[in-house]
Amino acid sequence: MTQSAATSVRQPLTLEKITVREGRIELVVCLADGCYQKTDPTLIAACLKRYPTLADHACKNPRGKTFAAVMNNTSTPHLLEHLIIDAQMRSLQGVASHEDTYLMGTTEFLPGDPLRAHVIVSYYDDLVGLAACKDACEFLNACLIQRATQS
Ligand SMILES: [Zn+2]
Structure with a gap:
């Protein structure tokens, strides 16, 4: 079986659809493989090295009140x-008008699709929010590719 390099570089995670709405960005995230x-x-x-405050996020989940309660075994x-x-919050540090x-x-x-998720995130600035989506996606893809090559 032959496969050209160009077709084999599909990213683990793709932002299939990005919709900017009033106060929130809606993403359809597609996974290349289970x-x-x-x-x-x-x-x-690996994520905590670049996003150190990740664990402290408030998070509604069945096991606790912060993302730390589920982060080691949750969906990507x-x-x-x-x-x-996290990326958006970091860009806010020191900006007094955004303290709250x-x-x-x-x-x-x-429903019925284990490889597609609907992710909704709020933003304070649409361009900062979109940049955060792109950066986070690229970073997570790099981590997932590294994990795949190590296992
Ligand atoms: Zn959460």
Whole structure:
């Protein structure tokens, strides 16, 4: 079987659709394969190096009140949601007019489709929000590719 290099570089995670609405960005996140669906402690350790406040995020989940309660075993789109929020919060540091800014998000897999999730994140500035989506997606893809080559 031959496969050209160009067709084999499909990213683990693709932002299939991006919709900017009033106060929130809605993403359809597509996974290239089921092997990219879940986080693990190694992946999270890599993310914490670049997104150090990730674990402290408020997060509605069955196991606790922060993202730390589930981050080592959750879906990668849920991780992406928190990476996007973290990136936006970091860009706000030291901006006095945004001291009270509170950003939140939700992640839900599309019914009957284990490879597609609907991620919604709020933003305070649409361009900062979009840049955070792009950066977080690129970073997570790099981590997932590294994990795939190591296992
Ligand atoms: Zn969460």
